[in-house]
Amino acid sequence: NDFQAVEGDRALGLRSLPVTLGTKRAARVACWTMAVPQVVVIALLMLWDRPIHAIGVAAVLAVQLAAMRVLVRDPEGRAPWYQGMGILFYISGMMIAAFAIRSL
Numbered sequence: 001n002d003f004q005a006v007e008g009d010r011a012l013g014l015r016s017l018p019v020t021l022g023t024k025r026a027a028r029v030a031c032w033t034m035a036v037p038q039v040v041v042i043a044l045l046m047l048w049d050r051p052i053h054a055i056g057v058a059a060v061l062a063v064q065l066a067a068m069r070v071l072v073r074d075p076e077g078r079a080p081w082y083q084g085m086g087i088l089f090y091i092s093g094m095m096i097a098a099f100a101i102r103s104l
Helices: 006-012 018-020 025-048 052-075 076-103
Strands: none
Touching: 006 018, 018 025, 025 052, 025 076, 052 076
């Protein structure tokens, strides 16, 4: 939501990430913040002998990476779309990981 409220945040003196870094840079930071932990989860799932689940998380991460490319091109315009599209796959990856570790 911060990407949609940049002008209002500036006017109110709020130092949100998009105001501080700029919208494109803030979008990149948000994308890295979501993608890097998922790569760690994929590695851990492989380490814990859960390769099918690791592939599942990698697959939803691949979809997210494609959506992230769209977001980074136009953060202000695409933030609502990404919230509906990219975050759905992020949550799906978390659910796959939860199923993988339920029996550990």
